[in-house]
Each structure stands twice: as C-alpha cells, then as structure tokens.
Amino acid sequence: MSNLQVGVGRADITPRSAVPMAGYPVIHPIDGGPRDHDGYVGRAGDSVGVADPTYARAVALTDGDGTAVLVSLDVCVVTAAVTATVRHRVRDAYGIPESSVMLVATHNHSGPDFTGHWTPVHPSVTAAVVDSVVRAVAEAVESRQPATAGVGVGHLEDLTVNRREATGPVDPDVPVLRLDAADGSCLALVYGYACHPVIVGTQNRSISGEFPGLCSAALEAVPGGPRVALFVNGGAGNINPRTFPYAGGENVVLAGRRGQDPRIRSIPAAARFATALGGEVLRTAAMTATGPLLPGQGAGGAVRAVEAPLKPADQLDRLLRHIPHNPAVAERWRTARSLTTEVSLLRLGPLVLLGIPGEPFVETALRLQSRTPDRLLRVAGYANDYPGYLSPPDEMAKNRYESVATPLSLDGVAQVLDAVDAMAEAV
Numbered sequence: 001m002s003n004l005q006v007g008v009g010r011a012d013i014t015p016r017s018a019v020p021m022a023g024y025p026v027i028h029p030i031d032g033g034p035r036d037h038d039g040y041v042g043r044a045g046d047s048v049g050v051a052d053p054t055y056a057r058a059v060a061l062t063d064g065d066g067t068a069v070l071v072s073l074d075v076c077v078v079t080a081a082v083t084a085t086v087r088h089r090v091r092d093a094y095g096i097p098e099s100s101v102m103l104v105a106t107h108n109h110s111g112p113d114f115t116g117h118w119t120p121v122h123p124s125v126t127a128a129v130v131d132s133v134v135r136a137v138a139e140a141v142e143s144r145q146p147a148t149a150g151v152g153v154g155h156l157e158d159l160t161v162n163r164r165e166a167t168g169p170v171d172p173d174v175p176v177l178r179l180d181a182a183d184g185s186c187l188a189l190v191y192g193y194a195c196h197p198v199i200v201g202t203q204n205r206s207i208s209g210e211f212p213g214l215c216s217a218a219l220e221a222v223p224g225g226p227r228v229a230l231f232v233n234g235g236a237g238n239i240n241p242r243t244f245p246y247a248g249g250e251n252v253v254l255a256g257r258r259g260q261d262p263r264i265r266s267i268p269a270a271a272r273f274a275t276a277l278g279g280e281v282l283r284t285a286a287m288t289a290t291g292p293l294l295p296g297q298g299a300g301g302a303v304r305a306v307e308a309p310l311k312p313a314d315q316l317d318r319l320l321r322h323i324p325h326n327p328a329v330a331e332r333w334r335t336a337r338s339l340t341t342e343v344s345l346l347r348l349g350p351l352v353l354l355g356i357p358g359e360p361f362v363e364t365a366l367r368l369q370s371r372t373p374d375r376l377l378r379v380a381g382y383a384n385d386y387p388g389y390l391s392p393p394d395e396m397a398k399n400r401y402e403s404v405a406t407p408l409s410l411d412g413v414a415q416v417l418d419a420v421d422a423m424a425e426a427v
Contacts, residue, residue: 004293006147006179008188008228009058009139011132015112018046020119022076023109024202030322036401043202051206051267054111056133057230059188060140061348066300068346069101072230074209077386078103079115089134094141100301102346102355105382106212106231110200116326146182148291149349151376154284158246160195164238171234171362175378176284177351189226191281192378194234199241199273201256201265208267215274232380235365237389293349301346306419308412309338333407341385343419351376352427355383356420360390368424377427
C-alpha cells in the first residue's frame with residue numbers, strides 16, 4: 001500500500017465588485033522604443049461583471065517524510081509579498097515548511113490585478129484573495145487520504161506559436177500528474193502547457209479564467225474527472241496561442257489587431273482552445289496508471305533566494321514611461337539597486353516542478369526539461385514572484401518588448417537563470 005496521502009481544495013477568488021484588471025496595460029510609445037506594440041490598444045477601466053468564476057486550486061501531498069503544497073491561481077501574477085504571507089499562515093497553521101509551498105499564476109490576462117502591481121488596489125482586495133488561498137490550502141491539507149500517483153505526457157502541436165520567431169520552437173508537451181484515491185476515483189490532475197492566456201482581447205472587461213480556468217472547470221465537470229484540476233504554465237514568455245483554425249499558425253494577438261474579431265479574441269474562442277487542451281489532458285490521464293511512490297520519489301520543496309541587480313536609472317525610467325506601474329512599485333525599483341526574488345523546486349511524487357518567477361522563454365524550459373530524461377521535470381513559470389520577463393541573453397540585447405518590460409538588468413536576468421540551473425542540478 002502506498003504511503004502517499006493526497007488532499008485537494010478549491011476556493012472562489014472572483015472579485016465581488018469592480019476592480020482593476022491585469023494583463024493589458026495602456027502602453028505609451030517612447031522614442032526609439034520597441035515596435036512590438038504597433039497597433040496595440042490597452043485596456044482602460046475596471047472590470048464590468050463576471051463571465052466565469054476564478055479560483056485558487058490547491059493540492060497537498062504527504063509521503064510520510066515530507067509534504068508539498070501546490071496552489072494554482074486564475075490570475076496574471078503572484079508577488080513575493082503574497083507568497084510570503086500565504087506561506088507564513090500555512091506554516092503557522094500546519095507546520096509545513098515555507099519551502100514546500102509553491103504558488104503559481106496561470107498568467108490569466110482576463111482577471112484582476114489583485115496585487116496592485118500595475119494599478120493601485122485597496123488592501124482588502126489583496127487580503128480577500130490571500131484568505132481564499134489559505135482556505136483552499138486548509139481544505140487540501142485537512143482532507144488528505146491514502147492515494148496513488150502516476151505521470152503521463154500528452155502532445156499538442158497545433159495550438160501555439162513562437163511570437164518572436166515564426167519558425168521558432170514551442171513546447172507541445174502536456175504533462176499530467178494523476179492522483180487517485182484508494183477507490184480509484186481521481187482526486188486531482190496537475191497538468192501543464194506553455195502558452196500566454198491572451199485569447200480574450202483587450203475589449204473584454206468581464207472577469208474570466210481565460211483558457212486555463214475554463215479548461216480546469218471543464219475537467220472538473222467531466223464524469224469521472226478530477227475533483228480539482230490545477231493548471232501550471234510553462235516557458236511561455238515568447239509563446240502565444242494560434243487563431244482558429246489552429247493549423248494556420250497565426251498569432252492570435254496579431255490577428256486580433258485587425259479589428260478584435262470576437263471569433264478570434266473572445267471568451268468563446270478561449271473556450272474552444274480550452275476544449276482542445278482539456279481533451280488531450282483527459283486522454284493522457286485516462287492512459288496513465290497510478291501506483292505507490294517509487295524510491296527517490298517523494299513530497300517536499302526547496303527555495304533558493306536570488307539577489308538580482310536592477311537596470312540603471314535611465315533604463316528603468318524608459319520601462320516606466322513605456323509601461324505604467326503602480327507608483328509604489330516604481331518607487332521601490334528606483335530606490336533599490338537589486339531585487340530579491342527566488343527560484344524553487346517542488347516534488348510532487350513522480351513530478352518535479354522547477355519554479356521560475358516571472359516569464360521564462362520556451363528555450364530555457366526546453367533546455368532544462370531535457371536534462372532529466374529519467375524523470376519528469378517540468379518548468380513552472382510565474383511561480384511565487386513576478387520580476388518580469390526572463391529573456392535569454394541574446395534576446396535581452398535586442399530592443400524588444402520583453403527586454404524592455406523587466407526591471408532586471410542583463411546581469412540580473414542571468415543571475416536568476418543561473419540559479420535555476422543550479423536548482424535543476426539538485427533534482
């Protein structure tokens with residue numbers, strides 16, 4: 001009999017009133033700035049209504065020696081402050097080490113800016129989401145029961161495109177961790193895909209979970225499906241969805257600039273994408289056997305702090321003129337010489353997540369994931385913090401949106417990526 005115990009939880013984090021939304025800031029042209037946003041129109045104004053609910057989903061695994069907790073949120077980003085608050089409360093309530101708790105954002109561009117990263121928000125907005133996350137974790141920890149685990153990897157070639165190089169790489173893998181109760185019912189699916197959730201366009205001001213939230217909700221509604229389905233984004237920094245029909249290969253954002261055609265950029269379009277992804281998740285899960293944990297598998301985590309240098313003052317000013325941020329965030333960057341962030345590792349039985357803050361590029365994820373062919377290691381982007389894009393050195397040297405849209409210097413990005421490499425060596 002397996003010594004693995006698994007519990008799941010879910011809490012509604014849908015805003016109850018109008019709030020600033022995240023993902024499409026109003027971008028101001030700057031002299032000599034990147035041309036990536038020619039024709040771009042940002043989203044102005046707070047949310048108006050709710051198209052579909054958004055959630056914090058949690059899974060807790062204990063193998064007898066350690067515990068790991070993963071939380072997936074239907075939001076654009078999580079910050080170090082939010083992660084620290086959740087970790088402290090979980091540690092105080094259950095004694096779970098802070099290093100064993102990972103928060104990932106789906107990078108949903110149709111949800112609230114609940115952290116106030118771009119637009120100031122009332123502290124009660126942040127507090128409400130944090131309280132909901134803690135409730136989801138509490139439900140997961142307190143419902144742990146004997147379980148079995150297994151992993152499979154699906155494949156979806158046609159849904160995504162490299163938005164920087166049309167013939168550049170994408171990550172077509174759909175990793176799936178299946179966690180079953182003793183009676184064979186599915187407790188949880190942890191599934192991944194590398195793609196920006198930007199199908200719903202800037203014209204939308206209704207709160208939605210975008211394709212990840214819609215996909216998870218659909219998986220949870222399938223007869224015999226999981227009680228909770230957690231989406232983990234991958235190396236999506238330079239990966240966008242394709243428009244339908246997907247085999248055409250057109251970047252949905254570029255297609256949408258021709259007029260925000262609702263058939264291309266809308267919640268129904270996101271639901272179609274979610275259905276395609278969910279079908280592959282279900283196929284893979286149905287083919288995945290579960291069993292006791294094997295030697296070397298287990299539950300737990302590790303965190304490595306990184307002190308990453310920021311850009312010089314003139315480059316920070318260029319960023320802040322191009323992409324407005326919360327004045328409090330801008331002031332912190334202007335008065336600091338470095339930013340403290342982290343990389344992390346979470347062992348979920350046969351699946352190991354390598355948590356990278358911010359937005360890693362697909363090339364980084366593919367390189368890291370190929371290093372451990374004997375076990376399933378997958379990059380979890382948008383994990384625990386948000387220091388912006390983490391472009392490879394050759395991309396950082398270019399005048400592109402991603403190289404401008406990070407407060408980190410070239411050396412700062414390199415230090416984060418070096419720490420990721422070091423963490424991967426520990427797997």
